[in-house]
Amino acid sequence: MEKLVLTEQELKFPIGEFQLPSNISDNQLQLWIHEIKIFPQRLIKAVNGLTEQELNYKYRPNGWTIKQVVHHCADSHMNSYMRFKLALTEDTPAIRPYFEDRWAELHDSNDEDVSDSLNLLTYLHKKWISLLEGLSPEDLNKAFFHPESEQQTSLKENIGIYAWHGCHHIAHIKKAIEYKGQF
Template sequence: MELEKRKHPIGVFEKPSVITAQQLKEWIKDIAQFPYILKATVAPLTAEQLQLTYREGGWTIQQIIHHCADSHMNAIIRFKLSLTEDQPVIKPYPESLCAELPDSKNFPIAASLSILEGVHSRWHALLQEMKALDFNRTYIHPEYGKSFRLDEATGNYSWHCKHHLAHIQLALK
């Protein structure tokens, strides 16, 4: 399988020209279900299987799980900042470097699975209560030099969940 297909097995996120209420509802459902699908996928894996990668030089399954916890903790904070401040500038973090830290490479996945369950439960509750105008609120991502609306961010994180589940499935093949 070619490198780009392994790197982005479900393709890259493409924001629809119009984000409908139905599309948003589906993305919110993806976010709600992710920790349970992830846990069911990785629960039967051995310590050796958690060290499998989806491509040469790619992260291990263990690193992917810890990365998702890191990423999604940042995501809910970005949403909360956007809902309480006017166009906040968010703080990016060096994902690749974080994935190489000892807690991502050597620490058991149980803690990150618990983090994901808790964060996604709260995030889902927040998303469910947001009004249509709330999804128009934005944050500025300095790494990209642009602002992101929360409806687009919801879609991007839905994609992020599926993207890394696909990485884990590739690693297990």
């Protein structure tokens, strides 16, 4: 196989960085919610049948392995779901950031058995979609404050971020498999 020549930026963001549209239409919002809805099935399909060796492929030098990406998605999406709940029940709450890179190094994130994280994502997304589909226009404008970025993020913006997040990590997994972790 020919050596892959991609920039660090292309490896880190294979589908590009999230771009927030200036106006989030109802149609755009429904497309994003659909992406979140189908993410667990897409992830399961992406890793189905991978061996332990393949689960250890990295998507870029010094990046995470496929199994770490799967476990990260479960961690990240749980945090996002909780941020939605906080924003819906509090007045622009400050959320608690976490060190995703450190979480990815914990024992459970290095476990080759990704089935628990896949199951967690399947059921979490079912509950999350139920929440998202019931949001009113007023709810969608509620926001949380991120102390690291010092910015408010509305729930409708966060729906877009997480639709992108799922696609972003599916692309990482596909690249790792395509290049057999050889970067």
